[in-house]
Every structure is written in C-alpha cells, then in structure tokens.
Amino acid sequence: MNRHRALLVVAGLLLSAFTRAAGVDKLPTRQLDAPTTYVPGNISDPSGTLETFSQTRLISRVPFSPRSEPTAGPAAVPCGRRRVEYFSGRPATAISIHAGNGSVFRALDGANCPSATSLPRSRNHGIQPAAEFRAHPDVVAGAANAEFSIISIDDPYQCPKLRRPSQRSTASASFHNLKFINGIMWDGREPDLKTRPWMQPWSTPSPRLRHGCAADPDRSLESSVFTAQSVDTQAGDLTAQGATGGPVALSAQAFSPGINSGAALPLMFLPCTPLGLRHWRKRRGAAVHRARRVVVQYLPHGHFRRARIQRRSGRDVDRGHLLDLSRHPNVGATRCPR
C-alpha cells in the first residue's frame, strides 16, 4: 500500500513538473480572464507613446482578423455584431497589426503630426492640413478640379506634446475615451450618454436607425477603453512622481462637459450666451424635457453652486430649475458683458 502511495506521489510530482515546463499555467486564457487588461504602449512616434487601458475584462475570444474590419458604412456592421472582434484576440496583437494605421487604435489627437495621422494616405502624402482644418482628407481630394495645392506648411507646434483624450467622431472610428464624449443629441432624442447608441462606430446621425442597438452587452467593454499619452520624448514618463498622465489616470477622471470633454459644448452651456438656456425655456414637449434633465445631470456641480441652484431631478428640473439656471446665464463666469 505504501508503495502504491509513493508511486502516486511521484507520478503527481512528475505531472506537475511537466505541466509547468509546458507553460500550461501561462496560457493566454489566464491573461484574458484577468479583471484588468493593460495594454502597453504600442503606438509610438517621435513625440512619445500612446497607451491603452481597459477597465474590464475581455469578454470574447474570437481571433482577431484584420479582414473583419468593416470598411463600408453603417450597413457593414449589423446590430449586435460590432467591434468586440477587435478585442476578441489579444489587444496588443490588434494594435501591432494596425500599427497605428487602423481605424481602431488610431491616435486621433495629434492629427497635425504626420506620424500620428492615422490614414496611411494622409501620412504618405502629408495631408495634415486637412485634419487641422477639420475636414476629411477625402474632402480635399474630392474637390475634383482643385485649382490649388498646398506647397508648404509652417506649424509652430510641430507634433503636440500632450494629447487630449481621443474620441470617436465622424471622421474617426476610434472608440477610445468614450466616457468623455459629449456629442450626444441634446434635443432629447438621445437623452444621455448611456442610452445613446454611440457604440455603433459607423452610425448614422439618425437615431431611428440605431435604437434597436441600444442594449448591447459589449457596451461596457467598449466604453471602458482609454487611450492617452503616457510617455513624452522630452518630458519622459508622464506618470512619474504623481503626474496624472496616461490612460490609467484618465480613466479615473469624472466626466465634466466643457472641462475634460473634447468636443465643444452646445451653445446653451456656454456662459454669457443669450441663446443658451433662455432659448430652451420656450420649448415644449417630452423630448425637450428629457434633454433638460440631461443638462442638469451632466453639468458640473460647480455650475449649480455658483448659481445657487439646488440640484434636483424629475419634474422639478423640467419645470423650474432650468428656468432658474436661465436667470443665471453667467454661471461659471464672473461677469457677463452687457
């Protein structure tokens, strides 16, 4: 009996040794199941390094394939089958395949930097001005009988030193840092950031076409991806000594429209604007009410403090508080010119 036990113990030890040597405990499966996925910076250019950070685990393991990248418009991505494919393999692989050129892991900001321009065509031909002019390069090329050509560029900033949070926009299919996007439809058709079908990367502006996709389980995954510059060639590590550069610190920031959002605020958010909240007072309808709730929900607390307005919710917001706020058009500013 003792002999049998000794043999079993020896066999067990040998099996564990073989398993360890074969690296079974280091299978990528374990890594993918980790609660936090950290993708080291694979996008570098002479000015620094971009890093991508995801707060959630990878929820699908379909091998990444560059061919799965839709190239056409919204019809190429049916509802419910979206970019999770890009995350389904190893993110680092996806990045290396795209090498910064793809529409997924593109460096949206720094578009005036040739190496950060994501479109290969732009990169090769130096059509950075189009990006700076906020026009798609194809628009420039689309002017069939263009009577001019850009022969030189003098950019005093060269490549940007620090990059803002990149966001999805009509010109880019990137879905990083979506937490900070404020380009929702403020008329109430898309009442808040959570219900907006902005996970449709190539979505049309029409919410009617996209409402069926609003409850996608991949949303939490895709909305938890953050990309930011973490290393600067001159300044070094932007997270050193308590600095808050990089995607990890970015992911911890609270979203405040107009403060850390990339897009410009709607006019009604701007202080000292006669068109702002007063304009909304005269509007009626359920959609407007929903939009008003959004305004109150996403305005920074400081706005309300300065305006001495107590933050409430529900019908009070609809009926009264926006009106109160409209009487204080200069919230956030010391004094508005008259």
Place this chain on the structure above:
Amino acid sequence: MMDIGTSSPQPNLPSYVIHCNDGTQIATSDPGRAMVTGKCADLNKVKVPGLRV
C-alpha cells in the same frame, strides 16, 4: 461667404502656403470654403457669423 480677414497667418497658428494654378501663392491659416470647392476664388472665405441672436 466672404473673406473677413480671420485667415491671415498668425505666429501662433499653423500657416499654409497655397499655390494656385494661375501662379499666385497665398499664405493662409485657414483656406475656408476652398477646402470644399477647390476654387482659389474661395480661399479664406468663411461664413460670417450672425450678429443677431
């Protein structure tokens, strides 16, 4: 659409030298509508903001 002078090159803005087919060269910080139409006549032309709100 008209040139209201906001596209003049500034030291703190990127400037671009544009060569027109008729041989003229224009330095600008924003070609304006010409980016859409491709016409040199539209260089620096932008939409004039409304004065009344």
